[in-house]
């Protein structure tokens with residue numbers, strides 16, 4: 001067994017969390033049901049008492065063209081995917097240019113922006129429980145039913161990297177804060193925007209300790225520095241409570257909270 005100590009106050013995009021020993025996974029026989037696999041922690045809020053953690057080894061960080069398809073390892077960062085596509089004049093992955101994560105996390109979350117989602121070009125994934133074709137997987141908005149570590153994914157692609165699309169995706173993010181966050185805190189409920197609901201219950205710009213529902217975009221829970229798990233958790237619960245009281249809408253977290261009750 002190989003562990004590495006990760007300081008989540010530096011590693012996670014929210015810059016919250018302590019130092020924990022994380023088991024490095026080289027092969028599926030190491031996977032334990034009671035442990036939790038992380039990618040690059042761009043969508044996770046780590047608590048003070050998380051479950052045992054695992055992370056894929058660097059050997060799963062690769063990208064190649066094989067038989068006219070893209071094969072990408074589970075630990076490959078989105079930035080590397082975009083660079084590869086640019087270099088090889090490959091289209092369809094431009095939306096990843098400002099969407100942080102590893103391939104495993106992107107597929108598990110069906111990450112995307114508007115109509116551009118990672119599942120659009122997905123053909124199949126290789127997991128610790130065998131291969132799954134796109135049709136075998138239940139997926140939707142920021143949701144999949146994948147419950148086994150994703151080691152690799154295969155994608156179709158079109159020719160031609162589109163620089164204008166990269167620019168378009170950059171512009172789509174101009175209303176988002178650059179302060180540390182984990183992206184959208186809540187999923188948008190049907191027909192509504194979570195950010196709008198947070199604003200309508202008066203929590204836009206509301207701050208507890210170092211954490212705030214950003215005054216730039218209310219659905220971004222940002223860390224101004226020194227924000228803690230308790231600050232973040234309090235704000236999440238407060239938004240859920242107030243939105244439910246006023247609109248009878250249950251705000252569902254897009255952020256994954258990893259703490260003892262997991």
Ligand SMILES: Cc1cc2nc3c(=O)[nH]c(=O)nc-3n(C[C@H](O)[C@H](O)[C@H](O)COP(=O)(O)OP(=O)(O)OC[C@H]3O[C@@H](n4cnc5c(N)ncnc54)[C@H](O)[C@@H]3O)c2cc1C
Pocket residue numbers: 013036037038039040041042043044056074075098099100101102103104105106107108109110111112113142148149150151181182183184256
């Ligand atoms: C500034 C910012 C902007 C963002 N904008 C967007 C956006 O526009 N659209 C969007 O969809 N998301 C967005 N996000 C959220 C985040 O980028 C995505 O959810 C991304 O997919 C997380 O990838 P990760 O590797 O960091 O996964 P993590 O956060 O580490 O994990 C997320 C989930 O994936 C699972 N997972 C990780 N690796 C694997 C694996 N190999 N096999 C199986 N499961 C795995 C974890 O168990 C967990 O359930 C944003 C985040 C930030 C910080």
